[in-house]
Amino acid sequence: MSVTFAGTMRGYEKKNIIKDVIAGIIIMAVSIPISMGYAQIAGLPAICGLYGSVFPIIAFALLSTSPQFVFGVDAAPAALVGSALISFGIESGSKEALTAVPLITFFVALWLFVFYLMKAGKLVNYISAPVMGGFITGICTTIILMQVPKLLGGTSGTGELPELLSHLAETIGSINIPSLILGVSALIILTVSKKIMPKFPMAVLLMAAGAVMTYFLPVGSWGIKTLDKVEKGLPKWALPDFSVVPLKDVITVSLSVAVVILAETLLAENNFAQKNGYKIDDNQEILAFSVGNLLASLTGCCPINGSVSRTAMGEQYQGKTQLMGIVAGISMMALLLCGTGFIGYLPVPVLTAIVISALAGATEFELAVRLWKVSRTECLIFAGAFMGVLFLGTINGVLIGIILSFSEMIIRTSKPARCFLGIQPGHRHFRDIEEGRQIHEVKGVVIYRFSSNLFFANVSVLQKDIENSLKADTKAVIIDASGVGSIDITAADRLVILQKSLEEKGIRFYITEHIADLNEQMRKLGIGYLVEAGCARRTIHIALKDMGINRPYPLEGGVDNEEISGSRKRADNRVQEFVWAFGKHTEEEIEKQIVNQIKQLKKDVGEIDVEKLMHGAWTHMEELDQDEWLEHLEEHLKEIVNISGKDEKTLAIKLEEHRKEVYEHISEHHPELAKRFKERRHILDEHLKERRPEVYELVVRMRDKVQ
Known part of the structure; x- marks a missing residue:
């Protein structure tokens, strides 16, 4: 299996460097609240989410064949790991969680490597565009609903649609007006700027403005939340502790997480690839997932997934290659080393508005409208995948979409x-x-x-x-x-x-x-x-x-x-029909039919009817097929002589006369095949000479007499 390294940056065009750098910095900034929040959902301290946005994202950028997709701590794997800790009886944020989560991540990396060896990326070929569109739109809508309570001054939601709506209703009951005003204002500014000046990095300006506002104004007394402060320093490297949780339990949980990462990320990557007109190597992407999760494990983080929100952000600010992923990773590294104080000044509503704006741009409701006009069935498949993700989660949503796709295909082909x-x-x-x-x-x-x-x-x-x-x-x-x-x-x-x-x-x-x-x-x-x-x-x-x-x-x-x-x-x-019908078994079938015909003719009439033998079992045989039939018949010349009692020379002359008729017919009706006939005749003669030299000598002598 060949692996491409830094493939999206080969032949790099200098004109894209500013776009990639700006997109990378924005992705880093957006990753701060997302990574910290999901790390806590996975049962880890918030700082661990930032660790997952350094080495894993750089490794993915170097191995990925997608020029725009971004890796990072994300919702689905974090939620699965968090629920697994509860089933293990491990308290979120405890010392046991700090050792158990990297162990799960390590086995996720192993499972993904197994999927790479199995070339499991081919499975995506069986997933239709409506399924992909419904899946992506479902994920984007789910994450938006998770983020909306943070605009209102609350905390991020978890779970599927019923849980998210319940959490949103609770948050509305204790809404913080300044947070709502700040978040909605930021969202309006982003939406308007996206239309009138899409190339301007408004997200960076808003984050800077938010930090300045926090520094000079008493936003805390207004009830506006900011990100938690974190300690300086890069993550420490260490192998996971294999004794903290029974391996059979870890293997089971990690398999489900690996399947989620495989399905969700590959589907999303292919969706962006189709939309933007490029191709990816599905199998190498799985290898990139595996390596990214291995590094996450060794640096104490939870499983890492492809991030639709970060990718949408990179697309919005016109990132062209994985240089933006490398810039995002290096920027996060710089932030951890000397800029963690800045994190505490970032207002949560502003960052939430940036995430929601990017996700709204990644939804594909316009595809649903188009499908409704041209194919109600495919629109239903889109809706099935969309609602499946919303109500039942990522994997179940994909499964529903796939089942609907195959059902529709069977109905159509029936x-x-x-x-x-x-x-x-x-x-x-x-x-x-x-x-x-x-x-x-x-x-x-x-x-x-x-x-x-x-x-x-x-x-x-x-x-x-x-x-x-x-x-x-x-x-x-x-x-x-x-x-x-x-x-x-x-x-x-x-x-x-x-x-x-x-x-x-x-x-x-x-x-x-x-x-x-x-x-x-x-x-x-x-x-x-x-x-x-x-x-x-x-x-x-x-x-x-x-x-x-x-x-x-x-x-x-x-x-x-x-x-x-x-x-x-x-x-x-214009092709040999016998060869078309029997393929690689052609010579074997000709031989079989000649033998059977000799036996049948002898049985029916008591002697060999040479005329019937020469014309073959198939009537109206194509000329080149007839020539090959005669070549095989010549190999049985001695046998035919013994059974029929006819003269050997007479039989040989009859065969050559018939071959001459075939050639004359080709020359008259299909002159374009005459040259091919002569060339092929030489090849068949060589075969006959090799298999039956004595017959070959006789045939050559008789051929001279006929001509």
Whole structure:
């Protein structure tokens, strides 16, 4: 597994440096209240949250393939760890918590590394845009609802929507008017400035103004809260204590936290990537999560997660690369070393307004409006993921969205696009009969296009459509399977039932136009005999030719169908149909069919009918396929001579005469293939020379006589 280091900063453009530095400083400042608050929710002292915003965020910035996503202490992992401490009987903020939380973080890092080795990032490919949009909007709305009480002079909320609304109602009962005025004013200023001067770092100005106001005015006596003061100094490095909590309990809790980090962060990262037109390496992102959490563990912090609020802030102030993450980490380091006194002057309502402003910009309600106009089902999926996150939490919200996505996909594929095909007189291409009255069915033939993978939920649709279309004069059913990429065992069994039912009625059955891999799938599913029997043909035209129906095709109602003469000279199929049908088993299948045909002809007529042998088991075999068939037949020359009693030279001459006819037909009708025929003839001769040298010498001598 290759790992890219500092990939987003390669070929760095100097014009972005000011934007990245400003965005990094703002992210650092916004991280102060967020990190301190969530660290306390996780059962740690507030200072530990700041520790998590130094080395983990720098490591993530160096390993991440996302140019804008930011790592940090965040809500979901903190809440899970906090509830785990309660189940362990450990008091929040105690000495036991200071050792237990880094241990949980250490095992989270191990689980994430296991996910990296498993390449679990591929799971995101199965999550649709409505799920991602609903998920991100749900997270943003949840965090906004957590932060709103702080605008009112209260504390941050926790839990899901019912708990958040209950906490908000309690806070409204004891609202602090100066805090509300300050917070709402800051929010209005940020909203207006975002519209009229989006590039101006208003958040920095507001934080500076708030600190100045706290320094000169008695904001404390007004009831306006400021951040708690913290001690100076960088975090101390230490391995976690493995004895504080039973490992089996830690492993279980850490797994759930790791899954939350994986799902929430990857979904959010991919959402930002799609919105801003770049790609990320999902698997390397998981490695970055693991390394970030390992450093968090070694510096005494709780599990670290991708942060939508910090990322939205960086996006708002036009951060272009992970340099902003590095700047944020270094700035926090500088703050811890010599600027912790500044933290105590920052008003909580102002910082809360900055966070809410950034989160509001990251919501995707406009996607829901768009979905409502174009697809009510996908809008429902968006709403399901959104409400799931609000009411049931991150993971359950994602699960609900995924279940809804797969349900919608199954419903959609169970009602696939399909139609019956015909031809417009004078033309050669098959078109939907419903296109207009000028399209007519080929007489006695049902041609049916099915545009979906065949599986248990939709094969009955195909079966009913075909059975309902049969008429008294129907001679064949041809399925245009150009839209079929796969088939499951249920569909395979139903195809067999349909084929046998048609056969009993004297109706031939064909599957055409599909990719070669579908033939291989049919063999694996035990219905490869349909391919061997010639039911699988490369094109509709070849299937009709196999029935003896040639251009211009007779149309229903006696409609005249005199084709444009130029179209008759075009090849039905420019590739070898036998190779298309049997793939890597082509030579083996040709050999098998020749052996079976020799046995059957001898049994039926008492002697070998060489003419039938030369034309192969498949009628209207493509010329290059015929050439390969003759090459394999030459290998059985001695056997045919012994069984038939015919003269060896006579048989060899017959084979070469037939090969000459094949070449002349190619030269006349498809001259573009003549050169390829000669080149391929040389390769086949080499094979024959290697396998049967005595036959090769005879064939070469007879070839000279024929020519």
